[in-house]
Amino acid sequence: MGMFQRDRQVFADAQPLDDSYEPEDIRERDEELEKYQRALQPIIDNRPTSNIFLYGKTGTGKTVATKFMLSHLENDAAEYDDVDLSTVWVSCENLSSSYQVAVALVNEIRKSQNRDRISTTGYSQQRVFDILYEELDALGGTVVIVLDEIDNIGNSDDILYGLPRARSNGYVGDVRPVIIGISNDFQFRDNLSPKVKDTLAEKEILFPPYDANQLRPILEPRAEKAFYDGILDGDVVPLCAAFAAQDTGSARQAIRLLREAGELAQAEDVDTVTEEHVRDAQDELEKNQLYEGMQELTTQGHAVLCALAYRQALNKVPVRSRDLYERYVKICDRLDADSVSERRVRDHLSDMNMLGLISVYERNEGLSAGRYHEYELDVPLNAVLEVLLSTNRFEEVANIIRSTADDNNLLQSDISDY
Numbered sequence: 001m002g003m004f005q006r007d008r009q010v011f012a013d014a015q016p017l018d019d020s021y022e023p024e025d026i027r028e029r030d031e032e033l034e035k036y037q038r039a040l041q042p043i044i045d046n047r048p049t050s051n052i053f054l055y056g057k058t059g060t061g062k063t064v065a066t067k068f069m070l071s072h073l074e075n076d077a078a079e080y081d082d083v084d085l086s087t088v089w090v091s092c093e094n095l096s097s098s099y100q101v102a103v104a105l106v107n108e109i110r111k112s113q114n115r116d117r118i119s120t121t122g123y124s125q126q127r128v129f130d131i132l133y134e135e136l137d138a139l140g141g142t143v144v145i146v147l148d149e150i151d152n153i154g155n156s157d158d159i160l161y162g163l164p165r166a167r168s169n170g171y172v173g174d175v176r177p178v179i180i181g182i183s184n185d186f187q188f189r190d191n192l193s194p195k196v197k198d199t200l201a202e203k204e205i206l207f208p209p210y211d212a213n214q215l216r217p218i219l220e221p222r223a224e225k226a227f228y229d230g231i232l233d234g235d236v237v238p239l240c241a242a243f244a245a246q247d248t249g250s251a252r253q254a255i256r257l258l259r260e261a262g263e264l265a266q267a268e269d270v271d272t273v274t275e276e277h278v279r280d281a282q283d284e285l286e287k288n289q290l291y292e293g294m295q296e297l298t299t300q301g302h303a304v305l306c307a308l309a310y311r312q313a314l315n316k317v318p319v320r321s322r323d324l325y326e327r328y329v330k331i332c333d334r335l336d337a338d339s340v341s342e343r344r345v346r347d348h349l350s351d352m353n354m355l356g357l358i359s360v361y362e363r364n365e366g367l368s369a370g371r372y373h374e375y376e377l378d379v380p381l382n383a384v385l386e387v388l389l390s391t392n393r394f395e396e397v398a399n400i401i402r403s404t405a406d407d408n409n410l411l412q413s414d415i416s417d418y
């Protein structure tokens with residue numbers, strides 16, 4: 001028998017469970033789509049159109065709804081000779097300023113016309129804005145500008161001031177820019193500068209998290225396409241919907257869970273995807289999330305985690321923040337890194353608590369000692385060491401912690417066990 005044999009096939013077509021898949025219809029968002037349609041309608045009527053901002057947590061359908069609405073808008077606009085519409089879509093995920101967003105917009109417009117890109121550095125902000133205005137002018141008509149994950153620009157919000165006023169300020173001629181901003185951060189609007197708030201004059205559409213009853217019909221058509229008939233136990237889709245609803249209310253999470261459950265069944269070479277596979281998939285995704293959470297910490301975050309791992313390796317946890325701070329400063333010295341204040345270290349600890357990486361206990365010793373916090377890891381030490389060992393700069397310290405833990409017999413569990 002050969003080493004590789006074809007597994008029993010669970011997936012008829014895995015594409016519907018992929019992040020890039022575009023569903024045929026958007027389910028359970030009738031109200032939001034109706035608002036969206038009303039907000040975009042003036043474009044077809046050649047009336048002034050407000051900017052539109054969509055707010056909602058990750059996986060709540062903001063992007064898919066926008067793609068859906070814009071594709072209808074483009075098709076329908078083509079029916080009217082006097083409606084001149086273009087759309088430009090920029091993800092601000094890796095952009096942190098208005099300057100970078102303006103460059104990205106210019107380059108997106110140029111890419112769609114097979115023209116050379118401009119450099120991402122070397123201009124003044126005003127010069128980049130001017131180039132953008134020239135590009136918009138050349139497009140003419142209504143230009144819908146989608147700024148996905150717009151919250152990444154933080155306080156550098158000049159572009160949200162410049163674009164809406166470009167026409168009234170005479171920077172552009174016969175072109176009407178309409179901004180669609182998409183954000184996970186509900187505070188984003190509050191934190192905009194007052195002049196931007198005034199100028200934007202936007203319509204807001206909120207995308208609340210999905211509940212289980214909404215996630216089921218979102219999952220069902222994908223499940224039908226993705227799996228062979230009769231492969232899914234009846235409980236599988238409802239359970240994926242329930243787990244994702246309880247946790248984040250994200251359709252993305254529910255879809256990932258379904259895919260992971262299918263992959264586990266496929267790996268086991270069994271005929272049916274069961275509730276048990278969903279439970280195992282949930283555990284697996286949680287682990288990945290924690291692992292990613294640890295990997296994505298900043299150097300300071302890693303140093304704090306390292307200090308806590310050291311205490312854990314000595315079996316001296318839970319630890320008070322001042323003792324932990326001492327260890328943290330020593331680690332920074334060893335790494336030749338600057339250390340931050342004890343207060344900032346406590347901020348890092350509270351972030352890590354939110355990520356589920358550590359536990360925090362509040363102690364109250366009455367008048368004599370007062371109130372204080374103690375900390376310990378909430379993930380296995382081995383998992384933390386795995387991350388630190390793969391992080392530049394921390395390898396040496398992580399090896400020391402590992403041998404300390406070994407001496408104390410604290411490393412029995414393998415990372416795959418957590």
Ligand SMILES: Nc1ncnc2c1ncn2[C@@H]1O[C@H](COP(=O)(O)OP(=O)(O)OP(=O)(O)O)[C@@H](O)[C@H]1O
Binds near residue numbers: 019020021059064
């Ligand atoms: N109502 C829905 N009907 C069908 N599929 C949906 C629906 N809502 C979300 N999805 C699917 O869930 C996944 C996540 O949705 P989407 O990317 O639109 O979320 P988002 O709110 O833009 O999230 P993020 O802020 O992380 O970008 C996508 O695969 C999308 O196709």
